[in-house]
């Protein structure tokens with residue numbers, strides 16, 4: 001959307017929301033993508049020509065209280081989906097997918113680019129596939145986040161080119177304690193690192209040339225779910241030598257100077273071992289398997305730093321690394337030992353300062369817990385992989401509303417947001433039946449995107465999430481008002497996921513978007529009159545490019561003005577609520 005149009009819409013919106021008690025108008029959907037598309041435009045421009053545009057590259061920016069992704073000068077919310085691993089390897093396979101993804105109201109597709117695809121023979125680069133993916137995205141008004149499947153994908157090295165896989169002498173592997181090699185390249189090997197960095201810098205150089213002014217690619221993930229399995233650390237000779245050497249002074253200095261802000265779990269482990277600031281890994285962190293994990297975290301982080309810094313020197317897009325999270329009671333080596341996990345975020349921050357943030361891949365049902373561990377003042381939240389379906393719809397509301405996420409993305413989106421994963425005991429098949437739920441939620445969110453992005457800068461957006469059997473209700477506060485949310489209706493089984501997003505427009509006026517069946521009541525801790533009443537609740541629908549009012553809900557529909565009722569059908573029907581509150585004696 002052009003700056004002027006956007007400013008005009010927001011001005012219009014705030015003027016109406018303050019002065020007109022029944023004003024239905026909201027800002028129009030952002031149309032900047034369709035406005036700038038020109039499918040026939042050639043992909044290639046000269047690199048110097050592109051470098052002149054450095055200032056306008058997609059980047060992260062602190063705007064008011066939120067860190068936002070800024071694209072073409074405007075904040076941008078990634079409403080994303082990640083493709084299954086092999087989909088983007090065939091442009092033919094992708095052809096029918098692009099329009100389907102656009103029809104699901106995604107604005108961004110997250111897809112892999114594999115090392116073996118762009119460098120099938122050493123030093124010979126082929127970007128035909130990358131260019132085809134850019135074209136497919138552009139033709140369908142979609143943006144991309146590229147996943148660099150370089151040395152590692154889910155701890156393995158299956159996407160490395162044959163010339164790397166077959167030369168184990170030059171490109172050594174992670175070894176087990178009994179001296180067996182695994183199909184994982186060793187992060188301690190400089191030749192692995194340099195070859196990976198060379199391929200990645202060529203990719204970034206190419207992206208700058210073909211996309212430096214178009215900005216179809218918004219961000220890049222460096223590697224995918226790194227870490228060691230099945231043991232807790234690499235036992236190759238070079239790894240063993242590093243393990244018995246002192247902890248690098250750079251890491252010790254970082255931890256010492258950030259002591260009060262460290263992740264509590266990490267700090268407790270360090271202090272339990274004596275809180276030393278020098279010594280070998282086991283002297284500083286103790287003789288536990290967690291120490292192996294921290295040791296590997298430093299090694300992967302510094303490796304990824306090398307790749308990231310080299311890539312950014314070509315084209316400085318935002319870059320991040322993602323983590324496979326830990327199943328209950330798993331030990332390092334059962335889970336990816338050394339990945340950017342909550343307890344090692346600080347080690348990753350110290351080792352990989354060129355990364356813009358670290359991301360969780362959240363398939364577990366405790367979404368709020370895991371997302372909250374990554375949403376830190378020093379780590380803006382982006383979720384590249386998560387469950388789709390109805391769970392995804394609620395989780396996306398919570399991530400954007402409560403944690404000011406840069407983006408949310410469901411994995412396996414080419415199955416329409418319903419990832420058929422073998423995650424028994426983790427994902428809940430009963431929550432997957434509505435394949436389209438996430439698409440409907442994305443439609444609503446894309447229509448509200450300008451308001452959400454504007455209001456989150458002032459800290460006026462929040463959300464509640466009810467998940468699992470144990471949680472019965474949720475409570476959130478916004479500007480002195482408290483909203484209490486509880487599951488409602490016979491269709492809402494105990495344990496059903498419910499989410500509600502609140503956008504404060506003016507002191508007493510809110511837009512509310514729901515996911516699931518719930519009832520919301522309001523109270524206030526504001527000074528003045530002690531009681532809180534609902535002045536009005538109006539439905540709003542986005543129809544033919546404009547917001548139009550629906551019913552005023554002031555009888556049975558709102559328990560005679562005592563509560564706001566949210567329905568699981570709200571997002572399918574595109575319904576949001578405008579709620580006005582007041583205080584009385």
Ligand code: DGJ
Pocket residue numbers: 085154224225361385411421
């Ligand atoms: C996490 C990985 O990052 C994805 O590439 C994919 O393998 C999913 N797990 C599950 O299939």
